[in-house]
Amino acid sequence: MARIRTLKPGFFKSRSLAKLPRDARLTFAGMWCEADDHGRGIADARLLKGAIWPLDDDVTFLHVSxxxxMLAATGHIRLYQIDDEAYYEVVKWEQHQAAAYRRGEAKYPPVSAGQEIETLGSRGSVQESATGTQSSAGTGNREQGTGKHISRSTSSTEAFEDFQLDEPLIDPTYVIGSDDDPKFCEFWAAVPKKDGKDDARAAWAKHVQGKGTYKGQPIKQTDPDVIIAGMLAYAERVRRDGTERKHIKMAEGWINGRRWEDEQHPEPRPMQGAGSSIWD
Structure with missing residues (x-):
């Protein structure tokens, strides 16, 4: 059962959180409520969707995943796996919650008892994402992306240091298509067949920036939210139709073929920046 938590005013002024989509920030707040008294919870996007977004039909477990x-990539939580179960732990939990109540016994094991992972995958949990990317013990090395620099996240300790406002928490550069690119992370989380990630990075960078050619034709620049919306629609269709894995399109070919145009009205789902939330 979720408990009442303390949410400091600085939560809304955090520069690190401000770099994330608004919906991701609300999911983060909801994860605080779902966590046990030691800041740990089950990292199953389907359960989190039901607990945090029960009345919002336009938010699926793929969005929550x-x-x-993104919260893991920016150092706000740690993801880890024990056997076939995935868990999360909120970074610096004690500094923000310890004074609010008398902590009870931990319901979930600590990070040290398992193996850290980088992503849940599009199915939303470890046992449901056998083809998803998992790291070895520790966070491991981040894969390099392709394209120009936009923003790169700092270490987990810097990213959540008491919501400080007087020091920058996010480096102003990241590589489009890297694991520090929040839009690519959102796209990759929705991909139902997680093969050929490096090729998908290159295709993503070209189409988001409108650079290069494909089959002799110049590539048109496309809003990343349009691509994400199309992939979410495609992933849902794959799930609904029970498509065999061998018939699911690779992400690179799907992007290069502009397959988001095949889906029915894949509207962009802006989530970041002023006036871009689905609440607006």
Missing amino acids: AHVD
Whole structure:
């Protein structure tokens, strides 16, 4: 059962959180409520969707999975696996919650008892994402992306240091298509067949920036939210139709073929920046 938590005013002024989509921030707040008294919870996007977004039909567990992946990538939570179960732990939990109540016994094991992972994958949990990317013990090395620099996240300790406002928490550069690119992370979380990630990075960078050619034709620049919406629609269709894995399109070919145009009205789902939330 979720408990009442303390949410400091600085939560809304955090520069690190401000770099994330608004919906990801609300998911993060909801994960605080779902966590045990030691800041740990089950990292299953389907359960989190039901607990945090029960009345929002336009938010699916794929969206929540992307939120969780982004929170892990920016150092706000740690993801780890024990056997076939995935868990999360809120970074610096004690500094923000210890004074609010008398902590009870931990319901879930600590990070040290398992193996850290980088992402849940599009199915939303370890046992449901056998083809998803998992890291070895520790966070491991981040894969390099392709394209120009936009922003790169700092270490987990810097990213959540008491919500400080007087020091920058996010480096102003990241590589489009890297694991520090929040839009690519959101896209990759939705991909139902997680093969050929490096090729998908290159295709993503070209189409988001409108650079290069494909089959002799110049590539048109496309809003990343349009691509994400199309992939979410495609992933849902694959799930609904029970498509065999061998018939699911690879992400690179799907992007290069502009397959988001095949889906029915894949509207962009802006989630970041002023006036871009689905609440607006």
